[in-house]
Amino acid sequence: MPKILIIEDDTAFCQMLQKFLTKNGFAVSVSYSIKDAEERLASSTFDIILSDVRLPKGNGVTLLPQVKRESPKTQVILMTGYAEVKTAVNAIKKGAFDYISKPFTPEEILSVIKDALRTKVTDFKVSRENSKSTEAKKKQINFLKGQGEKSKKLQQYVELVAPTSMSVLLTGESGTGKEVTAKAIHRASKRNNQPFVAVDCGAIPKEIATSEFFGHVKGSFTGAIDDKQGHFEAANGGTLFLDEVGNLSYEHQIQLLRAIQERKIKRVGSTKEIKLDIRIIAATNENLSKAVEEGGFREDLYHRLNEFSIEVPSLRDRREDIPLFADYFLTEANSELDKNILEFSDETKRILQEYDWPGNLREMKNVIKRAVLFSETETMFPNALAEGVVKGASKYEEVNFSKSDYEKERILTALKQTNFNKSKAAKLLQITRKTLYNKINQYQLNV
Numbered sequence: 001m002p003k004i005l006i007i008e009d010d011t012a013f014c015q016m017l018q019k020f021l022t023k024n025g026f027a028v029s030v031s032y033s034i035k036d037a038e039e040r041l042a043s044s045t046f047d048i049i050l051s052d053v054r055l056p057k058g059n060g061v062t063l064l065p066q067v068k069r070e071s072p073k074t075q076v077i078l079m080t081g082y083a084e085v086k087t088a089v090n091a092i093k094k095g096a097f098d099y100i101s102k103p104f105t106p107e108e109i110l111s112v113i114k115d116a117l118r119t120k121v122t123d124f125k126v127s128r129e130n131s132k133s134t135e136a137k138k139k140q141i142n143f144l145k146g147q148g149e150k151s152k153k154l155q156q157y158v159e160l161v162a163p164t165s166m167s168v169l170l171t172g173e174s175g176t177g178k179e180v181t182a183k184a185i186h187r188a189s190k191r192n193n194q195p196f197v198a199v200d201c202g203a204i205p206k207e208i209a210t211s212e213f214f215g216h217v218k219g220s221f222t223g224a225i226d227d228k229q230g231h232f233e234a235a236n237g238g239t240l241f242l243d244e245v246g247n248l249s250y251e252h253q254i255q256l257l258r259a260i261q262e263r264k265i266k267r268v269g270s271t272k273e274i275k276l277d278i279r280i281i282a283a284t285n286e287n288l289s290k291a292v293e294e295g296g297f298r299e300d301l302y303h304r305l306n307e308f309s310i311e312v313p314s315l316r317d318r319r320e321d322i323p324l325f326a327d328y329f330l331t332e333a334n335s336e337l338d339k340n341i342l343e344f345s346d347e348t349k350r351i352l353q354e355y356d357w358p359g360n361l362r363e364m365k366n367v368i369k370r371a372v373l374f375s376e377t378e379t380m381f382p383n384a385l386a387e388g389v390v391k392g393a394s395k396y397e398e399v400n401f402s403k404s405d406y407e408k409e410r411i412l413t414a415l416k417q418t419n420f421n422k423s424k425a426a427k428l429l430q431i432t433r434k435t436l437y438n439k440i441n442q443y444q445l446n447v
């Protein structure tokens, strides 16, 4: 029976969730404070931790390093309010599995938990793939080219730099698509039949970073029970993607620089040199040049990584691509959830268009997947969207969109979808024909 720990200071909500998850076959423990959670984590192991972001005396994110250190297989899901999306997105980079915005429904929480249980935790968020990967993996690396000016420029740069052996530094906010851009560069390069190895530098504990990067031989330190290949060796011949490179300690910056310059490495505890032929793509959502000025990042390494830099635009800066990405994520969610939502209603489109998307494409993908799960008609209406998104779309409040506007819109869409066949439209709307006629009169619809 999978074990879940809920960390939530709202005791009533916590107990309700505990009851619901217990009924659904999970062994559920609860902690109402960070301190209690820390104690529990020290003595037991859980498959899933479901933690509120905002807790008295801290937040759910501060627990992540402890969880990742003591129980790397545990998946962490954060429960957030609207204003905390950015924190949650940062938490994902630190190793959290996903976040779920409050309020959520029972189906939604179960779906996230099931996803988390299905997804095996890889060591420190390292993913390895090569071009001979399975269909599923190929699907994961889909890269949609946008049509707006900024997206076209991004695509141009990708095509320009891909065939060269230049190091590329990708900058941009979290969730903008830096990793998928790195994969797109790899796929368009001559190395595309060689490995692409992605390493989240922010998630590797300092103490073992050298061995993670360069590997080790058996017995070289306590805990080195076997020979182990590092990420550099695993990527040999292909591309090494260093995500969150700004998080590397000074010591590891030196080690990386040396390996890149000398094009060879030694495993920890070994004298044997291994020759490298690697293309480096690094990514950061910090201002790395400022970090160089302030002395937090080595200038020589910065120049090595930054032979060519590409800024991946935020979704706010490429709003003209929102419909394209929304359609793309709709199709993706339909196939993942085995649903068939065909379109967005006009009001839904407007909300998606006007919302600010602080978590960028990652947030949009999550919002649409959740909404697909909720939608019961072939058209997606605003009520399926997370409340934060609806509220966040500023003009939504200005026009004071009311329940009746929404109802009217649903009725018109259903009528259009059924070619104005009122029986079919009523069925689609799950109301009786008589109610439909009453509503048509009430709203004076000319149909």
Ligand SMILES: Nc1ncnc2c1ncn2[C@@H]1O[C@H](COP(=O)(O)OP(=O)(O)OP(=O)(O)O)[C@@H](O)[C@H]1O
Pocket (backbone or CB within 6 Å): 089, 093, 140, 142, 143, 144, 145, 172, 173, 174, 175, 176, 177, 178, 179, 180, 181, 243, 283, 285, 361, 362, 365
């Ligand atoms: N061009 C794109 N086409 C299709 N999906 C995309 C595209 N860009 C981003 N995505 C989707 O958005 C999500 C976030 O992308 P990705 O992980 O590459 O962002 P990131 O900038 O590397 O984020 P972080 O800085 O948090 O590591 C992924 O699920 C990815 O599939």
